[in-house]
Amino acid sequence: MKLYHEVRGCSLAVDIVARELGIDLDLEWVDMASKRLQDGSDYHLVNSKGTVPTLELPNGDRISEGTVIMQYLADLSPERRLLPPHGSIKRLRVLEWMSFVGADLHKGGFMPLFKANTPPEYREIARQYLGRHLTWLDGQLADRTVLVGEDFTIADAHCYTIAMWTAAHDISTEAWPNLTRYLKQIGSRPSVQDAERAAYEQGQARLAATAPGG
Ligand SMILES: N[C@@H](CCC(=O)N[C@@H](CS)C(=O)NCC(=O)O)C(=O)O
Incomplete structure (x- = not known):
């Protein structure tokens, strides 16, 4: 599954949840200032609201809204107890x-x-x-x-x-x-530290790419 993510965005919570569940998400970083993906394409083609997070499922379906994405992921592994059972x-x-x-x-x-x-x-x-x-x-x-x-x-x-x-x-x-x-x-x-490290490293990479001569 692919997570459309932003360096300082609320999408961090989804990455934390996935790491807690042991789900290895493919992180696709979005530059929210330009609404561009790393290949230069328009993020609105992925999510017409232009907001992160978006989760892309293996069958190509895309889910937006962080609270819904987190519920979806947690319900994949109810035994991890990140979300109590329906009806409780x-x-x-x-x-x-x-x-x-x-x-x-x-x-x-x-x-x-x-x-x-x-x-x-x-x-x-x-x-x-x-x-x-x-x-x-x-x-x-x-x-x-x-x-x-x-x-x-x-x-x-x-x-x-x-x-x-x-x-x-x-x-x-x-x-x-x-x-x-x-x-x-x-x-x-550990899930939080790993998710924060991934975001920090992406932030650093972006800074290096925009630095003079970068
Ligand atoms: N209702 C959405 C809102 C998400 C949201 O506001 N994301 C921010 C990043 S933390 C964003 O994409 N902002 C860009 C914008 O609003 O144009 C959700 O809960 O997922």
Whole structure:
């Protein structure tokens, strides 16, 4: 299977999930600034929304939306317990977290901070919105090491990926000690470190290619 991925993108969560499951994804890097693949072709021909992640299945079908891709992968190996069984309350808890992370942290909180043309007044509103939701998340993490039950799930891969954008925006997590501990602990998993290394190396390769004389 092929994952269309971006260096600092939310697609990292999909790579983490695949590594947790022992699925060897073929990583195809997308330059989101130009929406081009490495061969120069237009990424919109792969995903007409122009967003990552996209997962391409062996039969050529393509799935978009990270939360759906992660559910698909986790359901391939239910014994790995990255997503509890259909019909269980725990599965709904995981999906609640996926929705919170995708809607409130990613789109509501971080997205306006990533956009260069966000007006300063709205940037401040987004920071406050994000701060309020990270404060709530920190409270939820007071007595937990993972978001649901005892096992690492797709919700942890998703939450870690998005909450780590605090670093990209120089937002210190000091005020949220439970979140700080959680990020450190999830970040120490081999799957996370391997996925982050792959993204870092791609970022370095891109920098080298665009450097004068590169
Ligand atoms: N709803 C999509 C959104 C994904 C998304 O926003 N991806 C970002 C990267 S983290 C992206 O592709 N942004 C480029 C754009 O919106 O043009 C999902 O959850 O997969």
